[in-house]
Amino acid sequence: MPKIKTEINEQGTYQVTLEVFSGPLDLLLHLIKRAEIDIYNIPIVEITDQFLAYLHNMEFLDLQVAADFLLMAATLMQIKARMLLPRPVVETEEETMEEEDPRMELVERLLEYKRVKEVAAQLQDRERQSSQFFTRTGGSFPDLEVAAAAEPVGQVTLWDLIQAFSALLESLVPRLELEGMPEEQYSIQDKMEEIIQHLARAPRVMFSALFGGLTSKKAVVTSFLALLELIRMRKIYVEQDRTFGEIVIARWEEKT
Amino acid sequence: MNWREAKAVLEALIFASSEPVTVKEMSMITVLNEETIASLLADLAQEYNDQQRGIQIKEIAGGYQFVTKPELAVYLEKLKKVPRQVPLSQAALETLAIIAYKQPITRAEIETIRGVRVDSSLSTLLERGLIEETGRKEGPGRPILYGTTKGFLKYFGLNSLDELPIVDDWIINQQIQIDLTAD
């Protein structure tokens, strides 16, 4: 069973993704690697079954991911169907046209995606190295304050500013409609109190400790929303240990 | 950790901090006692002064900070005038728009409207002199309030904030309302 991984990125938006797999191609590559299969000769029946079994076991929280995975499942089944059909021997006057292997397009996509993963891994290494260098962080400069910046914005006009504001207004409409929609009847309030009580006993709690005991998807979602709400209200904050990636939840007062 | 290494650590700490670093803080981080820290700092400060460098260590607001030498200000002002060709990011622009229309406003309120954290946008805007801290809001935590600067008006060719075009912003008002009642 894949674990659900939650992370809070820099902007404080919350991502619920499936651990390890960043998409259906990632999962496929994993299955191929695990089975030690030649990427150019994928046993499509076997892989499709494994892929579907995986989907079956998943409890999706992120519906968008689900859609992408389902699309891939459909593609796999289509290829499988084409593979199982007796190959039509296309005999035309222009010699026998080799019918293309139905797996070919997928193989190409997988190879391309594999390169993406390689580059992403290298970027991650660089990111890690780079995080060891600290730069001066803005701060006030007593002897520099006199100089009012002449060109502080670059080529931005008043019109850009208004446009930014209008775009923001537009983006807010759907968000407002969603507001207060999810699982309210399930009492996020109770969960919030529960988390607060938990933290009253210990100043810091591991994310996994808080969520480990939950059995239903609904309970996880409710707890998660409660957590987000507490963060938003600045009652708690979370931090992620760089080395282990475990999320620690702590009382806001602990943050100084 | 020897003397030279300890000095390097203090140098790096003072350099990277956005605010003056206190002796106490340096003592906690290095696990050296405060007397040792004080001697190390004196040594480091001396070094910067003797070597006719462009920067120096200064004691400000109970802590230590690097500042540029005052006699070099003439060059540093030129630095500000060199066109940097770094246009504001969309994120910074949105934050600026909110501040322009909703000032005075707190960081939390901006974040409610934008739905993301705005620390980096705020520091960019502060650094470029487009916004400034205008006071503190009454209430728990007394959060900092932000507003636009004269530089902002000048840059956008406005005589006053009244000249900002009117935008129907009931949605943002509503959003702030939701946030306030939730607290």
Place this chain on the structure above:
Amino acid sequence: MNWREAKAVLEALIFASSEPVTVKEMSMITVLNEETIASLLADLAQEYNDQQRGIQIKEIAGGYQFVTKPELAVYLEKLKKVPRQVPLSQAALETLAIIAYKQPITRAEIETIRGVRVDSSLSTLLERGLIEETGRKEGPGRPILYGTTKGFLKYFGLNSLDELPIVDDWIINQQIQIDLTAD
């Protein structure tokens, strides 16, 4: 201005700027030619390295910047006033990898390669200033094109895009050339 003074000026300039300072900028400000600036910088960088200091001069994104020595990171992480960078997620890194190598590229093209929707990765990367909109692609819908920013180079400590590793036959601008011939 003698050699020692000129070095002090450059030191102050690089120190005071929040962005990497280019040789050209330093040349404009000091009215010294670019070769002289380069020698002064080499001298200054040498000095910082030899003296076992806590900070050093690094060439990043086509300019020069002070950064702390990496071996001191363990102390700096304990400093409160330093914003902690949250590492990018796997999804964001993959999206960024595609943009870095295939820029300018549309959202739909990225999604074809990754096999998932990338809206949230894109907004993360935009917000963090690692990518930007670089224009619009000709054709139906005129979709937005994305490319990496100077902030991208800074974030990964790269001097230019050329420093990106060559992966297999996947090199920068390859796609651009294909596009050109296809159109």
